[in-house]
Amino acid sequence: MTETLPARTAPLPPKWNPAEVEGVLYQRWVDRGYFEADPASGKPPYCIVIPPPNVTGSLHLGHAMDHTLIDVLTRRRRMQGYDALWLPGMDHAGIATQSVVERRLAEAGEPTRRELGREEFVRRVWEWKAESGGAILGQMKRLGDGVDWTRERFTLDEGLSRAVRAVFKKMFDEGLIYRAERLVNWSPALQSAISDIEVDHKEVEGELVSIRYGEGEDSVVVATTRVETMLGDTAVAVHPEDERYAHLVGRTVRMPITGRDVPVIADPYVDPEFGTGALKITPAHDPNDFEMGRRHDLPMPTIMDESGVIANSGTEFDGMDRFAAREAIREQLRAEGRIVAEKRPYTHSVGHDSRTGVPIEPRLSLQWWVKVESLAKASGDAVRSGETSIHPPEMASRFFDWVDNMHDWCISRQLWWGHRIPVWYGPDGETVCVGPDEEPPTGEGWRQDEDVLDTWFSSGLWPFSTLGWPEETPDLERYYPNSVLVTGYDILFFWVVRMMMFGTYAMGRSPFEHVYLHGLIRDEHGRKMSKSKGNVIDPLELIDAYGADALRFTIARGSNPGTDMSLSTEWVAGSRNFTTKLWNAVRFALANGADPALPLPQEPTDADRWILGRLREVREQTDALLEDFQFAKATEGLYHFTWDELCDWYLELAKPQFDDPATAEGTRAVLGHVLDALLRILHPIVPFVTEALWTALTGGETVVTATWPGADTGLPVDAAAVARVEALQKLITEVRRFRTEQGLPDRRSVAAALVGLEAAGLAGHEKAVRFLTRLDPTGADFAPTATVEVALGSVDGASAGGSASAGATAGGSASAGATVHVELDTSGAIDVAAERARLGRDLAAAQKELEQAEKKLGNPKFTEKAPAAVVDGIRARREAAVAEIERVTARLEGLPAS
């Protein structure tokens, strides 16, 4: 491979070109095996498994967020000396994948699924899997995911399929999996059962129709939103104590249309206050009615087929779609004078298949179920006991609500793509569950269950099936439980709960030490991204335009725990600007000979001490924040340090230091040290640009496996140096402000005398002040026309050039500070009005400050009750305000009349 990046001594290219370089760097990382975990390494293990993306989809920004945050965590741990494993892979997404392939067959004019037959159809799906899955892998590489490709897994792999059969067998034998005929959420579109969490309840505008059953005094009125279900009614129910209907209980009423006589039953479930107090009962098509039917041993006729068409009702409505039948039956009833009331529109909640959006049809059918009670309890206990901690903690309550109120889980799906249920039925009604190492029964009349398992059944095993379970592999021994699971809070009930249930059951331990739940990515105005709104952003387009680092930095900077973030191309462009800034900073450093291999100077300058102290603080703060999953705050802190402190101030202060032979070498060392550490700290967030810059700066092979900066980073904070640098910044800013307001552009030569620098402790900083304010030395003809007075907080001048000992503290800020007078020769009259306006604003601010302070100090309760430190602080502010008012007032009086 060609090395496109320069060696340390060569200058960096003037521009960072991510599109050209990122792919090369990524391939090099993979080729050199940096991301491969090693159970034999002797290092402490750290493991995160990917929340498996759906093989049929493509990665969207939500995935980009998962991947960025996981990559930040694992790359940092790797640098910290852990044996870090990020395990990649995908799930087979039974329903979604089968639907896509069926649609593609139809679009290509090929035979249908049933025409092809099961074996051939499944072969076609594997072809599609290779194509679609490959695209996802490519996306992960573009994002820079530091995954261990040698351990990539797929839920339908041989190993993972063994895990599915093993856990199914164990649960079957222990009675936790059973087969039962029950009412399920049936999707007429998919023609399959789906689980509760695949159903969305939505308010819809329908109708509420009241129908009279029976004749005359012996009639009852029932109301329904689904008129067509009356074809399957087998009872009318009333409350046992409802006197209005007491005479009917135990008798029958004659149904319209079907002409059937159905019993009137009494059941306390009926709310006598609701509607007429009488309910029509359709046990095969409504969950509540089903329970009632079981209690009263009612017949349960199914009057629809798998696609939602009326069937076997014995009426002329057979063959009619359920919605068409609803209208037709209603009109028939109307013609017979049976309708006594109609409410339309009637808003009520209807379950919809979350994938197709089609209304669910509750359907009586024979399915396989998981008995969840003990599993859900164990999952809840794992969190309650602290074995697993959920971040942010507020999310734990949702988790508990869910696991404490969970219904049995329907796991069979009427599909072909997935793990076929490992149960065989014999000719004489035998049922045999076949384990992974057993041979299925052979012989006449034996057949395997036709259905496959819910995809979540296999992805629930993911934290350990991917590590080799049920075999006792070194990986399993070492990487289970996983360190962290990172996923969106919207996925809590899908993955997290299922994985917790299976992990506690099969492994006896919760699968995760930590679960970090991030928010959703929304558009720039906080709206959910959706195809229908047309506001979806493709992560690959952002990477093409701005680089993967820019996308990653944007995501990390916006990701506060548990809260959604807004994202737009402008934010990403801003992050791209950050990488460019970093690039230019290192370019400048290299051009001036910065080198981290040089020893730090014996006598660092104030600027050196300040930036080295800040570096130490920032490194400590970043570590603490990342340990607590505070990605946004950690990233924001690094942004601020890099741009506002390192680039805006230290690099500028370094310029005069480079000019001075006494400080040039030390500055090379300090700048090298700071950038070396900063690039390593930034690497997990922006891996590409930091790799290019760090290798150029240090000559090292790669930053991927470089050591994470430790306690010896930077220097202890030197408070005296900090105070002097802050005074310097204030002085420079005030002069710049004056120049701006006086309309004195930088190129315009302005001579000035700096009076009082020494008293302010800034004796050694005149050169820096002049450089950063563009003030020239005074000549023989110096004639000042204006003075800028800058009141500085007290800085301990005596300690200038002193040692950088830890814990040094400057004098208290309460003592009166020094004032530096900058006398300028503006070569002409100054703009008195501008100066008066500027001083007026300063005066108003000082007066407001004084007013607030005096109000507080004038309140005896405040001085009595508030902590002494707070009171002292307010007193100091009052004194400073008084001094400022005096100074500004004097200046104003000294101005010529305008």
Place this chain on the structure above:
RNA sequence: GGGCGCGUAGCUCAGCGGGAGAGCACUCGGUUUACACCCGAGCGGUCGCAGGUUCGAUCCCUGCCGCGCCCA
């Protein structure tokens, strides 16, 4: 209906008992020997409303208004 959360600068969001912050946007100035994907200086807020607790409330409590999400 139950639960959770949110209303802070034009936009997106931090801050959550003692001096209102950031990014973007905006205004003015700038071909400064790293960077115009930039530099310098600014403008901009009764911190949703009303009570309460407190010496002191954007921050704690209560109610109201508006918005969002989850579950039924």
